Amino acid sequence: MSLEYRLERHGGRITVAPEGDISLETVDVLREVLRSIVDSGEAEHIDVDMRSVTFLDSSGIGVLVAARKAAAARGATFTLREPTAMVLMVLQVAHLDGVLLEDTPAS
Template sequence: MRDSPVGSPYRESGSDREKVSPMSQVDRFAVFPELHITVDPLPNQAIRVRVAGEITMENVADLRTVLHRAIDDVRATAVEVDLSLVTFIDSTGIGKLVAARAHARGNHSDLWITNPGPNVRRVLSLLGLLEILSAPDWAPPKSA
């Protein structure tokens, strides 16, 4: 069996041509977005979680683990999630932030986001979550 030229939707086997799903050709080259998370202590047993990259369904479990450990294991009084370096967030990422906030409040803690970039801010605003998830003293920039 030999592969057809790159981009061809067919794989050849002897004299037979077999139609191949376009995704099967892409699967072996798939690159999942990277997510970088750092944790810094703040005064009064609070924690800052800095997130960089894209928050997607492929990597959101890592963010959930860090946030839950901060709340459950460290017993942080508050968790600040700095999104200034997040370039994209999908619905699973947004769902995990909302769930983490509820988890924090259920454990006598609090969780909020700070510094969302323009793309993240726009999505959260459209969903009505920007003010709900933002720190109490944070306000979105006024539009001109």
């Protein structure tokens, strides 16, 4: 199983749009994409468009939280956009909806 994604760049804002399941089997793709974006230092804002994500497990949550922390260390914001109902429910259960859905730098 593989995770497909789209990348869009608009000035200092980079949007990653994964499509499908984000799970233990596919999370390495997302991890590498986000790591590459953060490490490049090109993005002031990193958005992850979640509208096409059909499943999110704890490994995916871990990657998203780690990417947010890494982005914050470089002074960039990291925000999830357009979460599906399932993704929103998972974030709410994990008490991360107020963290990952905000457009503020991590502290």
